[in-house]
Amino acid sequence: CESTARFDVIEAGRRSGKTEIVKRLTVLEALRMGPLWAAKGWTWTAKLCAPTHKQACDIFWDDLLALTKHWQSRPPNITDRRIFLIGGAELWVCGLDKPERIEGSPVDRLVVDELANVKQGAWDRHLYPALATAGRAGRAYLLGVPRPGEQFDALATLAKDPTATEYAYHNWSSERIVGPKVWAEAKRRRDPILFAQEWEG
Numbered sequence: 001c002e003s004t005a006r007f008d009v010i011e012a013g014r015r016s017g018k019t020e021i022v023k024r025l026t027v028l029e030a031l032r033m034g035p036l037w038a039a040k041g042w043t044w045t046a047k048l049c050a051p052t053h054k055q056a057c058d059i060f061w062d063d064l065l066a067l068t069k070h071w072q073s074r075p076p077n078i079t080d081r082r083i084f085l086i087g088g089a090e091l092w093v094c095g096l097d098k099p100e101r102i103e104g105s106p107v108d109r110l111v112v113d114e115l116a117n118v119k120q121g122a123w124d125r126h127l128y129p130a131l132a133t134a135g136r137a138g139r140a141y142l143l144g145v146p147r148p149g150e151q152f153d154a155l156a157t158l159a160k161d162p163t164a165t166e167y168a169y170h171n172w173s174s175e176r177i178v179g180p181k182v183w184a185e186a187k188r189r190r191d192p193i194l195f196a197q198e199w200e201g
Contacts, residue, residue, distance in 0.1 A: 004168075005165075005167055006065050007139065007166055008142065008159075008167075010015055011169070012170070026111055029046070029083055029109055031071060031087060033089060034086075034088040035088060037108070038088035039063045042090040042106070045091075047090070047094050047102050048104075050095060050113045053097060055095065056093050056096075061081060071087075072085060075085045081094070096118050096119065103130050106130075106170065109139055110130065111141045116146075116153075123155065
């Protein structure tokens with residue numbers, strides 16, 4: 001990812017690979033940043049989230065265990081869903097059914113999947129403030145399929161504004177991922193509005 005924005009808002013279609021991309025980018029960032037933060041006496045921390053704890057575990061946990069298998073510094077904490085990496089970084093998997101649960105410790109990289117389904121107001125009240133530790137402003141990947149919804153829609157609109165320099169907007173469809181046959185069938189059978197949201201992103 002070549003984005004230098006602090007907050008990357010990603011609206012992309014179902015099965016488009018958006019979640020897989022951010023998992024891998026986050027692991028690579030953790031391996032790179034962990035030693036740099038450790039030299040300052042800090043623990044570089046990523047929190048990977050979804051609207052509920054079960055969703056977060058289903059989306060992230062097994063894949064992160066597999067992706068980090070060769071770089072874990074000690075066994076993961078299964079109860080708290082935390083992975084400890086060589087170099088000092090930590091990956092946490094968190095549900096946002098109680099958005100305040102990510103507060104309390106600095107967050108250097110926040111990943112929120114299915115943001116349109118996260119409780120309204122969570123970004124302003126809990127998520128953005130968790131990224132505002134003095135001296136180590138955190139960054140975020142905010143992703144999902146385009147849906148009417150005050151919170152995600154407002155962030156996507158903001159990210160499209162060229163004067164909002166901390167934000168960047170990214171968008172792509174599922175077409176090249178699912179293949180032409182599946183794409184054509186989905187387009188033929190789905191309501192046009194639903195198809196535009198869920199597949200075209």
